[in-house]
Amino acid sequence: MSLPIPRVPPLRGGPVLRWGVLAPGEIANDFVTTLHANTDQRVVAVGSRSADRASAFAVTHGIPRSGSYRAVVEDPDVDVVYIASPHSEHRTLALLAIAAGKHVLVEKPIALTAEEAVEIAAAARGAGVFAMEALWSRYLPQADVIAQLLEQRAIGDVTLVTAVLGWRWPYDPASRGYDPALGGGAMLDAGVYSLWFSQFVLGEPARIQASGNLAPTGVDSDTVVAIESASGALAAVTTSIVADTPVLAAVYGTEGSIQFDSAFVMPGSFRLVTAAGTQTFTDDSGLVGRAGLAWQAVALAQYVSDGLTESPVHSLDDSVALMRTIDEVRSQVGAA
Numbered sequence: 001m002s003l004p005i006p007r008v009p010p011l012r013g014g015p016v017l018r019w020g021v022l023a024p025g026e027i028a029n030d031f032v033t034t035l036h037a038n039t040d041q042r043v044v045a046v047g048s049r050s051a052d053r054a055s056a057f058a059v060t061h062g063i064p065r066s067g068s069y070r071a072v073v074e075d076p077d078v079d080v081v082y083i084a085s086p087h088s089e090h091r092t093l094a095l096l097a098i099a100a101g102k103h104v105l106v107e108k109p110i111a112l113t114a115e116e117a118v119e120i121a122a123a124a125r126g127a128g129v130f131a132m133e134a135l136w137s138r139y140l141p142q143a144d145v146i147a148q149l150l151e152q153r154a155i156g157d158v159t160l161v162t163a164v165l166g167w168r169w170p171y172d173p174a175s176r177g178y179d180p181a182l183g184g185g186a187m188l189d190a191g192v193y194s195l196w197f198s199q200f201v202l203g204e205p206a207r208i209q210a211s212g213n214l215a216p217t218g219v220d221s222d223t224v225v226a227i228e229s230a231s232g233a234l235a236a237v238t239t240s241i242v243a244d245t246p247v248l249a250a251v252y253g254t255e256g257s258i259q260f261d262s263a264f265v266m267p268g269s270f271r272l273v274t275a276a277g278t279q280t281f282t283d284d285s286g287l288v289g290r291a292g293l294a295w296q297a298v299a300l301a302q303y304v305s306d307g308l309t310e311s312p313v314h315s316l317d318d319s320v321a322l323m324r325t326i327d328e329v330r331s332q333v334g335a336a
Ligand SMILES: NC(=O)c1ccc[n+]([C@@H]2O[C@H](COP(=O)([O-])OP(=O)(O)OC[C@H]3O[C@@H](n4cnc5c(N)ncnc54)[C@H](OP(=O)(O)O)[C@@H]3O)[C@@H](O)[C@H]2O)c1
Pocket: 022, 023, 024, 025, 026, 027, 028, 047, 048, 049, 050, 053, 054, 084, 085, 086, 087, 089, 107, 108, 109, 134, 136, 176, 182, 189, 290
């Protein structure tokens, strides 16, 4: 059996949206850079809490208009708003954009809690706009190949998922990584990816057992989660903001395994290992690292063009379910 062909829209030549960007920080910079370099999508407006920061970002990226958050969401020439603020502001900014009738792409995690995620989903559904969590790893070609392999039962019954992801944030109590008011903590920032991978394969957990350590600010600094799914399959998920761990994931089944050889959240490669031998999928798109953020944008543009209001591969209910798991893990470890 040869590996499936990824079912992803082309980076160029598909439907084009006019994007507005809110909160021009680190990830907004990477997102706009790859959008303009690697796709036909165009950013036409940027909004910041500071007029000077918005204007400087606009100059850097050749964006025609800059202003406040409100000016961007009310701009009639903006089709979709990308929300790139710290997690603590996702709910407020998503609701602002949705109320203005705009489609939204909200950075991960979609909100601070499941309750907030439900609120965003309800507002988007009520307004009839498209809304999606920017879980960009799900839109990479490799994720679709894995989805097809699982659909085809290429490794038989899944028995175990492992997902490890940690990156070290230097301790600064006022930073987004450690300040509870900004949604600090490992689970919300890094752990969302490893939990997503587990839920992508196994669905929402039936049982969760978490252990974690807390930083001096009270946020979780590193956490280990044991998950049992309804089928009885297990997942072992770890995350940290104090240790640079490998960023690796694997899926084991009764007839084989899928094992990443590179960071599972970025364009890379994985091996399908079965009794028939080993086959390797390698992303050959030329998009490296965060340049892969482009895939979620072209997917979103295609979904909107197809008349959808949610991602068919990571719906708002999936985002809410992910937040429910994060809520439970944070509660078990006593995170602020
Ligand atoms: N997909 C990925 O690979 C990836 C990578 C990194 C981060 N992220 C996600 O992207 C989001 C932003 O992360 P980031 O690292 O880009 O953050 P960042 O650079 O620290 O901040 C982003 C921007 O948010 C705005 N902002 C609004 N309210 C704020 C507040 N109360 N405090 C601080 N800044 C505030 C600021 O811009 P203005 O004040 O100018 O409006 C700031 O520059 C997070 O939710 C994170 O999970 C995703």
